[in-house]
Amino acid sequence: MTALLSLRGVTAFYGAIQALKGVDLDVNEGEIVTLIGANGAGKSTLMMTICGNPRARDGQILYDGADISALPTHLIMRRAIAQSPEGRRIFPRMSVYENLLMGAHGRSAAEAEETMEQVFALFPRMKERATQRGGTLSGGEQQMLAIGRALMSRPRLLLLDEPSLGLAPLVVRQIFSAIRDLNRSTGLTVLLVEQNAFQALRLAHRGYVLVNGAITMAGTGPDLLARPEIRAAYLEGGH
Ligand SMILES: Nc1ncnc2c1ncn2[C@@H]1O[C@H](COP(=O)(O)OP(=O)(O)OP(=O)(O)O)[C@@H](O)[C@H]1O
Ligand SMILES: [Mg+2]
Known part of the structure; x- marks a missing residue:
């Protein structure tokens, strides 16, 4: 290796x-x-x-x-290299969609849309909440958004x-299993x-x-x- x-x-x-x-x-x-x-x-x-x-x-x-x-x-x-920092630091007044786009710096619009679909597949909740302001999400959803935003730069x-x-134990398990799925399916290093x-x-x-x-x-x-x-x-x- x-x-x-x-x-x-x-x-x-x-x-x-x-x-x-x-x-x-x-x-x-x-x-x-x-x-x-x-x-x-x-x-x-x-x-x-x-x-x-x-x-x-x-x-x-x-x-x-x-x-x-x-x-x-x-x-x-x-x-x-992408970082999801401690405390999430999402943009509370921007929508989920806008938060995700902020992570797509340097990517074409087509690439950003494609990557966003992958983030939505990993965290379907983000798709349901796409137009909702980041600051109104639950803690677990904000964490999904922070990870999703980091993933947007590929x-x-x-x-x-x-x-x-x-986060509550159930939410922690969901997030960790998403990280595992991502690592297994794409080989992403974490x-x-x-x-x-x-x-x-x-x-x-x-x-x-x-x-x-x-x-x-x-x-x-x-x-x-x-x-x-x-x-x-x-x-x-x-x-
Ligand atoms: N901006 C800063 N200015 C001065 N000291 C700092 C600063 N940030 C961190 N430290 C100090 O550096 C040390 C390491 O802090 P760090 O935040 O990296 O720890 P951590 O392992 O992430 O802790 P936690 O689990 O609480 O997040 C601590 O003693 C902390 O007080
Ligand atoms: Mg720390």
């Missing part, structure tokens, strides 16, 4: 605070990789550093063989930051950041554990789920 994304010794800072302390991580083409970690571990920072904000201070971020760590964010996103690598946050360790590791081919800005464990999803330290810290009353 070839790594689509590789981080080597990546550090990131907010002023004097070091949020990433030399992270090594690989995401192979076609994989779902989950990064789990507690509040403040640096999960969102890692996602955002891949996108160039904050910028990696040391180390390398290789995407498709090229070092992207010094590229401006808009050029990183142009390389077929990424090769999808970065998802805590899609399960604040890096998923989650505090919801159980569901996220079950979905993943491989996973990493981030503690205080450093990777402390790596393995296959089933391997990590079976480890006593993971069970104690993240599964059995760990959150």
Whole structure:
């Protein structure tokens, strides 16, 4: 397998605070990789550093063989990386349809329509709600919209930051199964950041554990789920 994304010794800072302390991580083409970690571990920072904000201070971020760590964010996103950020950040006053179109930057109208049909097939609720304002959607629908908007740019690598946050278990299962279907049917590569360790590791081919800005464990999803330290810290009353 070839790594689509590789981080080597990546550090990131907010002023004097070091949020990433030399992270090594690989995401192979076609994989779902989950990064789990507690509040403040640096999960969102890692996602955002891949996108160039904050910028990696040391180390390398290789995407498709090229070092992207010094590229401006808009050029990183142009390389077929899409991000669904923590907190969804949809446009509340725009309709579902308009929100989706915002994700289709750089695509022709015909491509955007075609991709929108794929998003509607994945999340039929979005089709039913196409003319409804984003801000009036339920939390789960807003998450579907955030993922759908990210998909509109036709990424090769999808970065998802805590899609399960604040959602009911049934909705979380729907969203995770949509991610799995998408990965199986299109081979889309996914890096998923989650505090919801159980569901996220079950979905993943491989996973990493981030503690205080450093990777402390790596393995296959089933391997990590079976480890006593993971069970104690993240599964059995760990959150
Ligand atoms: N804009 C910022 N300015 C200063 N410090 C920040 C900023 N954003 C994050 N931090 C700090 O960096 C560390 C990592 O934060 P980050 O948001 O990446 O964690 P996280 O793992 O995503 O947490 P959560 O699960 O709560 O989303 C924390 O100590 C946090 O306080
Ligand atoms: Mg976060």
